[in-house]
Amino acid sequence: MIIFFNPLSTTPGKQPLPLSVLSLAAAIGDREPWCLVDGNRTADPLAAIVAQVVAAPPGAPIVLAVTVMPGPQLTQAIRVCRQLRAERPEVTIVWGGYFPTQHTDTVLRSGYVDYAVRSQGEAPLRGLMAALHAGAGPADVAGLSWRRADGTVVHNPPPPMIALDDLPDLPYERLEMRHYLHPTCLGRRTVAHHSSFGCPFACSFCAVVAMTNRRWLAQSPARVAGVIRHLVERYGVDAVQMHDMDFFISEPRTAECAERLAPLGVHWWALGRVDTLMRYSDRTFRQMVRSGLKMVFSGAETGSEQTLLAMNKGGQASPALTLELARRMRDYGIIPEFSFVLGLPPDPLEDVVRTCEFIRRIKAINPATEIILYTYTPVPMDGSLYAEAARLGFAFPQTLDEWESDRWRQNALRRGANIPWMDDAITRRIRNFERVLNAFYPTRTDPRLTGAMRTLLRMVSGWRYGLRCYAAPYELRALQWAVGYQRPETTGF
Ligand code: B12
Known part of the structure; x- marks a missing residue:
């Protein structure tokens, strides 16, 4: 029996579709009984898990399969697993996802996580279940990391990756889907x-690189449209957020997806690189618009050519191209959503000032x-950026207890906590700029923000934006609080 656990990942009430564990559940199918405990929907996930353990058929292995990304999800995963091990030591605990892929040894040293899966999880989880049923050890399960009795951590070689069209559809029918459909600026019933x-690129600040080692596996356009059609017909979905690491890598695939999505009448959102999108033909752009594409998220990262090089962004990326894309998107009526990674060493203040000016040009x-403004937060990978971070005193915690501390929880949110080369003045500078910018240009992603609220925010912040007077914007903080302003990245985009 497998209990899939998606720990709390967002503010209560949001409930994003837990794609990671659903993909695994699909691959398990009816080979094994399984259930899902969703920390975004359950106030006491430990109690829910224990109840499932108690009800499980006796004799067969019970596995808790937990997906973990850094941040709040990690915190709940630690607390629940530590306690479960104390209360129910017979349960085998396995972690997968972004955090254990990057910090495998730290996870296994905790003593309460038995196995960690790096990267794509379907084949390793099936392999682990087969080994447990056969009473065999983990040594032959590709993609699995585990600990020998003497404490040494073993990383089995990775399995071949499975093409996405060879994996089954998600078991939507096992969920109460109405809880996972949300009103957004895209539609009334938005699904992920x-x-x-x-992703085939290797940007030196991005966690995706460790996950797939530059492979990109994509569903065919027929499969994508088939799934979305099912969601439209069965659940009344009218908008889709494509959570791909990069949806737009292949222009022919995008064009065909657009052709197939157009008759379904959905609005959609996806993530793609600036240079890739600038290579697209006008014909493809027109097809994308016809298909309902409303917003595209791109990592613009910085206003400095030099910094893009240090980030190993690759391709043709450049600040000039970012400006071009902003213009192109405007002409096609697609909203660009640009994220920036601010405060890079060795001169974080200069980096921040330059990028803020660049954002004004956009x-x-x-x-x-x-x-979207993120603060540069290292990821463990080879490359000059991480080496420079380490030289300046940055080091990841070596235990899960330390990761659980408030200091490191804040770090994972990529808002500048716990970074040795950032001081309060620089962090404040970023947050103040963000506050003034968000007031002068209120987000379109929050459907609750009325026209009157937008006008008010703009009027009150106009002089600050005009004069570049970002310091101490207390009146804007009060106003944003009063209108319940939510930054786009906190609304789930
Ligand atoms: C959806 C999503 C969210 C959702 C949460 C979804 C949920 N599960 O509840 C929301 C919007 C709430 C969210 C929030 C945040 N997220 Co987020 N999120 C994503 C996103 C876009 C998709 C993840 C996903 O569902 N993928 C689809 C599934 C199928 O793929 P997968 O997760 O990789 O799962 C496969 C394998 O990893 C593995 N696997 C995964 N789990 C398990 C478990 C087991 C047991 C096994 C065996 C295998 C396994 O098998 C799966 C199938 O092959 C990724 C970027 C991306 N495209 O991957 C970022 C990403 C994971 N998020 C990230 C971040 C930073 C955050 C935030 C901290 C951002 C912020 N500043 O607010 C917050 C905090 C969340 C938290 N820590 O609790 C970063 C992580 C960076 C890092 N250093 O690891 C990513 C990589 C984005 C990025 N490019 O930087 N996120």
């Missing part, structure tokens, strides 16, 4: 879908552009 896995070209 994941149409491809991986807004002048296309005021509808959404801007």
